[in-house]
Amino acid sequence: MTRVMIVEDDENLRVAVAAKLRAEGLQVDVARDIATADRALRDRHYDCLIFDRMLPDGDAIGYVHARRQQGWGVPVLFLTARDALADRVAGFEHGGDDYLVKPFAVAELSARVANLCRRSATGRPPVLRHADLTMDCARREVRRAGVLLTLSSREFAVLEHLLARAEQAVDRAELMEHCWDSRIDPLAGPKSNLVDVVVKRLRRKLREPELIHTVRGRGYRLGSA
Template identity: 40%
Template sequence: MMRILLVEDDERIAKVLAASLTEQRYTVDMAGDGEKGWEFIEALAYDLILLDVMLPKLTGIGLCQRIRQSGYTIPVLMLTAKDTSEDKVMGLDVGADDYVVKPFDVPELLARIRALLRRGNVAPNPILEWQQLRLDPSNYEVTYSDKLLHLTPKEYGLLELFLRNENIVLSRSAILDNLWSFEDPPSEEAVKVHIKDLRKKLRKVGAPPDFIETVYGVGYRLKQG
């Protein structure tokens, strides 16, 4: 799953955006000021940054400038309540890739995010396959033996993670790091629950019970054919 950092000090807006992004199967971390945002950027790898201009401690303009001066090429989409050409020019001059004025339309914002992510990844998302399993990242469709699976965002994320690491045993902590936000991860027991539910759905469409194999004391992986 792609990981997005949202740097926004308005808690109401941050919660709405985080919920919308999570529904679109992104993993979202949130920071309420520019300095905290910078701490996240130094600690984790992000596919995109949503950055408010007016932030405490370090402004969005200052943070964007620091990001680019430090050599990061992560796409940056700036959010602002000001609709003036001067602010837009300033944001673009320090390295922002796009600019959205509040109040914004969430579907349009999501479309701009998808466009920036495509721009950052010139190659189209390849279809991921393992035996009879097929996952298409372009439309979030998952099938097994041509039977459609109806998955929650976390179940989809789990399958995608396994498919992108098909010969690697993933520990519960590694799964948590990849699929949950940094601020409020659940316990490792939550991973067991999601794996159990995912196995049930796979069995219903004909997959073997151990399609997702448990490597005891280590973690999980897709079972070799």
């Protein structure tokens, strides 16, 4: 599921934008300053980030530039009341992918975010592979040793996330955040066993030899052994 974060200290604007994006089917996290956003970004993957430039703890342009220097690839849309050409150019030069001047129409912001999210999605290979497991993301087909498997949308989402992180431990909370929307599914909570139930079904459908391994105290890892 596509996840975005809005970093904006104006509460009314933050709420309005979040409501619009959620209505478009996106998962949305919010933060009012760079420090809060940074903590979230170290724990979660996002498909797009919306940064107000002037935040209580600094200009977001510096933060984004520093993260780009570290190899950070997530698309960024800057929001700002600063509409001078030099400001817009600086936004792009320091790592922004798009720049929207306040005041703006929320519908336009939504369209720009959708475009950036599509760009983010294309950064993932159209076909994910590990051992004899193949996932064609565009066709939504999964094959094990050439045999087509029938998966539910939730099973597909969990397997896609594990495949994208092959050989890495992925905790249950991360899978829950990326594959469920707690606002829509009332059973999707921090104490839910939904992840374990889906993984159990996936293991049965994937058959032997086992590809999804339990990482004690963490979650799961997709790997050959």
